Amino acid sequence: MSFLNDTSLTPVSFILNGIPGLEEVHLWISFPLCTMYSIAITGNFGLIYLIYSEETLHRPMYIFLALLSFTDVLMCTSTLPNTLCILWFNLKEIDFKACLAQMFFVHTFTGMESGVLMLMALDRYVAICYPLHYATILTNSVISKAGLLTFLRGVILVIPFTFLTKHLPYCRGNVIPHTYCDHMSVAKISCGNVRINAIYGLMVALLIGGFDILCITISYTMILRAVVSLSSADARQKAFSTCTAHICAIVITYVPAFFTFFTHRFGGHTIPPHIHIIMANLYLLMPPTMNPIVYGVKTKQIREIVIRFLFKGKDNSHNI
Numbered sequence: 001m002s003f004l005n006d007t008s009l010t011p012v013s014f015i016l017n018g019i020p021g022l023e024e025v026h027l028w029i030s031f032p033l034c035t036m037y038s039i040a041i042t043g044n045f046g047l048i049y050l051i052y053s054e055e056t057l058h059r060p061m062y063i064f065l066a067l068l069s070f071t072d073v074l075m076c077t078s079t080l081p082n083t084l085c086i087l088w089f090n091l092k093e094i095d096f097k098a099c100l101a102q103m104f105f106v107h108t109f110t111g112m113e114s115g116v117l118m119l120m121a122l123d124r125y126v127a128i129c130y131p132l133h134y135a136t137i138l139t140n141s142v143i144s145k146a147g148l149l150t151f152l153r154g155v156i157l158v159i160p161f162t163f164l165t166k167h168l169p170y171c172r173g174n175v176i177p178h179t180y181c182d183h184m185s186v187a188k189i190s191c192g193n194v195r196i197n198a199i200y201g202l203m204v205a206l207l208i209g210g211f212d213i214l215c216i217t218i219s220y221t222m223i224l225r226a227v228v229s230l231s232s233a234d235a236r237q238k239a240f241s242t243c244t245a246h247i248c249a250i251v252i253t254y255v256p257a258f259f260t261f262f263t264h265r266f267g268g269h270t271i272p273p274h275i276h277i278i279m280a281n282l283y284l285l286m287p288p289t290m291n292p293i294v295y296g297v298k299t300k301q302i303r304e305i306v307i308r309f310l311f312k313g314k315d316n317s318h319n320i
Contacts, residue, residue: 115154
């Protein structure tokens, strides 16, 4: 087997097979993915620049939003360029170590995405339930430490994925029916016992996703209680409106994430492989694409700044 090292059952490289069953339409599938990736990069960098350049947006809510945008860029960039090379140029080979690195970054940034959404829920909880102490509780120092801890949590929990996968024997072949190196997709082509991988993957999902969803649920339960107790209908509407964009971001992120997670473990024989792989790509691409649009439309301050910027640009073009 030429794809194996001489001294072990570790492959020199893997072959990412793209989307099985849809090879003839790979080129057509690439166009919407490329369009979404372009929107994600432009929208998120634009949002980061807007928050950085506008002093009125130098508040905890928008700092967390900038962190979410930065995470979104890293998350989709960890896979999409490689996926497009597979779909456009049939460049399917990936070095074994590069595959492990991609796996590490994919799972670290998806964990970071979930963590930032949780921090944003806590931000809304403090803003609505403790408005007078909002600025003193969520200082720049607290925000920085919270962001760093969220990143380190992902790194510490994801590192074992690479070690577990690295030491598996691969005697069945080196073809991965996927567009990127995902932990269980790589583990499934091993001829060794992957039970530990599956158990640890489930444990990490509970420690990251389960914990974050629990915190988000508790935060919004407390927010709902606080908002309902307000006497003014206008005050209730205003409080709810500050949460709308964040709730949309939660739905956009967690729905494809749950679908991908559960089909990997329980729906392997009932759901066609190409559906699973397309959803796995949308899971990494949908939130980065939609989050800037959702926050641009639903957040009044950002919407007004964007409109002002656009009209200012038109005025300048007329004056030339």
